[in-house]
Amino acid sequence: MTSVDGGGGGGPLEKNRTKVGANVGADVVGKRRSVRAAAAGTSSAAPAPIICVDTETYDKQLGDKVERVRTQFADFFSGELEVFRSKKKHYRMRSEFRIWHDYEQGTEKDLYYVMFQGGGHDQKRFRVDDFDVGSELLNRLMRKIIEGVRGNEVLSKKIFQANFHTTLSGQAMVSLLYHRKLDEEWKAEAEKLRQQLATAEGLEEGHIPSLIGRSRKQKEVLGVDHVTETLRVCGRDLSYRQLEGNFSQPNGGMCINMLEWAVKHTRPEGGEPKDDLLELYCGNGNFSIAMAENFRRCVGTEISKRSVAAAQHNIKANGVENVVIARCGSEEFSAALLSDKMKSFKRFEQQGLDLSECDFGTVLVDPPRAGLDDDTVKLVSKFGTIVYISCNPETLCENVKALSETHDVAHFALFDQFPYSHHVECGVVMRKRAKGKRAREAGGAGEEEDAAKAKK
Numbered sequence: 001m002t003s004v005d006g007g008g009g010g011g012p013l014e015k016n017r018t019k020v021g022a023n024v025g026a027d028v029v030g031k032r033r034s035v036r037a038a039a040a041g042t043s044s045a046a047p048a049p050i051i052c053v054d055t056e057t058y059d060k061q062l063g064d065k066v067e068r069v070r071t072q073f074a075d076f077f078s079g080e081l082e083v084f085r086s087k088k089k090h091y092r093m094r095s096e097f098r099i100w101h102d103y104e105q106g107t108e109k110d111l112y113y114v115m116f117q118g119g120g121h122d123q124k125r126f127r128v129d130d131f132d133v134g135s136e137l138l139n140r141l142m143r144k145i146i147e148g149v150r151g152n153e154v155l156s157k158k159i160f161q162a163n164f165h166t167t168l169s170g171q172a173m174v175s176l177l178y179h180r181k182l183d184e185e186w187k188a189e190a191e192k193l194r195q196q197l198a199t200a201e202g203l204e205e206g207h208i209p210s211l212i213g214r215s216r217k218q219k220e221v222l223g224v225d226h227v228t229e230t231l232r233v234c235g236r237d238l239s240y241r242q243l244e245g246n247f248s249q250p251n252g253g254m255c256i257n258m259l260e261w262a263v264k265h266t267r268p269e270g271g272e273p274k275d276d277l278l279e280l281y282c283g284n285g286n287f288s289i290a291m292a293e294n295f296r297r298c299v300g301t302e303i304s305k306r307s308v309a310a311a312q313h314n315i316k317a318n319g320v321e322n323v324v325i326a327r328c329g330s331e332e333f334s335a336a337l338l339s340d341k342m343k344s345f346k347r348f349e350q351q352g353l354d355l356s357e358c359d360f361g362t363v364l365v366d367p368p369r370a371g372l373d374d375d376t377v378k379l380v381s382k383f384g385t386i387v388y389i390s391c392n393p394e395t396l397c398e399n400v401k402a403l404s405e406t407h408d409v410a411h412f413a414l415f416d417q418f419p420y421s422h423h424v425e426c427g428v429v430m431r432k433r434a435k436g437k438r439a440r441e442a443g444g445a446g447e448e449e450d451a452a453k454a455k456k
């Protein structure tokens with residue numbers, strides 16, 4: 001078996017029906033094999049990719065996560081953990097696969113999707129024909145793509161990866177990655193394949209999925225390089241442009257749960273908005289747009305220029321008039337806000353917003369796995385209410401520990417965004433303590449008065 005795949009390690013091929021049992025990350029049961037067994041033997045201890053799931057183990061895997069989170073955060077929260085269950089199958093809207101080429105005497109015999117476990121000499125690869133984790137639309141497109149590429153000399157030549165992005169609304173885009181320049185001949189064949197994708201069941205009426213070819217310093221877009229997702233949040237349909245290659249919450253159903261949870265816990269008493277929201281790491285405006293009616297104004301910052309452009313598009317598309325988003329790294333924004341260097345925020349002024357007039361009562365952060373830097377923790381600690389969304393309980397725990405000097409945890413949610421894996425998504429609402437009082441001394445878990453606001 002020879003590989004033209006730059007990333008291929010050449011380990012033995014595992015069966016594609018790798019089945020995920022309970023407590024994944026420790027127990028991944030393949031067709032009668034487990035990662036734990038492999039780790040004890042010759043292979044690395046890295047969890048095998050989740051390809052085929054055993055839905056009967058869902059409750060146990062979620063129960064294990066609940067226990068783990070409860071234990072990890074016991075020093076900060078003893079109230080009721082809100083647990084949000086995922087769909088047991090077909091919950092993931094996007095996924096990436098390497099493409100493996102099998103050769104015999106210099107002739108290509110087969111080509112298929114693979115996923116890897118581990119690295120280096122111990123790397124194992126798993127053939128993927130069906131992908132239980134991916135949405136049903138994603139599975140249908142996977143089949144159409146592999147059928148279209150297999151045996152097509154132009155489309156298969158030096159292809160090494162396929163990335164799929166689908167939506168609950170029935171839109172999709174597929175990116176094909178190559179180790180060669182893409183020419184007119186490729187475009188013509190790719191367009192024929194794109195028309196084949198349009199026949200997939202489950203697409204929004206009239207929608208033709210986009211097909212994007214990528215090679216070094218080259219990007220060929222057949223269609224557009226984004227999809228439009230529609231999420232029904234608290235009874236309203238919200239429309240979000242999601243970009244190829246940029247962040248979007250991977251589990252569409254769980255994203256709705258996360259948005260509704262954030263809306264619910266920031267609803268103003270009496271229903272009338274009283275103050276403003278600051279959102280850091282706002283991506284395409286996902287949270288601010290959903291939460292806008294709870295605040296007089298929502299101000300968001302985000303480091304990715306493309307995501308900021310998508311956010312600005314989404315603000316208009318949803319007819320939301322009180323959200324302003326600008327490009328800025330959280331570290332830079334926090335350091336400047338702490339030192340009162342307001343001049344540096346021309347990007348907000350250009351949009352008619354004077355930050356010094358904002359009355360921020362609440363901050364929402366949804367950082368990458370690394371969590372918050374020191375300046376951002378310091379800035380966030382000045383707010384009356386902190387809403388922290390996190391995909392990494394380790395960094396969340398460190399940050400909650402630092403913030404617990406001034407705040408108590410009022411609400412804690414576990415969103416099962418990544419079923420059967422060891423990954424956990426959490427949501428935490430922290431409220432500022434009245435001076436000198438700790439929640440436990442006050443007899444409750446953070447139900448104290450929402451004290452001083454970080455007035456700027």
Ligand SMILES: C[S@@+](CC[C@H](N)C(=O)[O-])C[C@H]1O[C@@H](n2cnc3c(N)ncnc32)[C@H](O)[C@@H]1O
Nearest residue numbers: 247281282283286302303304329330366367368
């Ligand atoms: C976990 S995502 C959350 C995005 C958004 N809240 C959502 O729900 O789609 C983290 C976001 O932080 C952005 N980001 C990463 N590092 C950053 C930084 N240093 N400053 C500001 N934004 C950053 C990423 O581009 C990404 O959009």
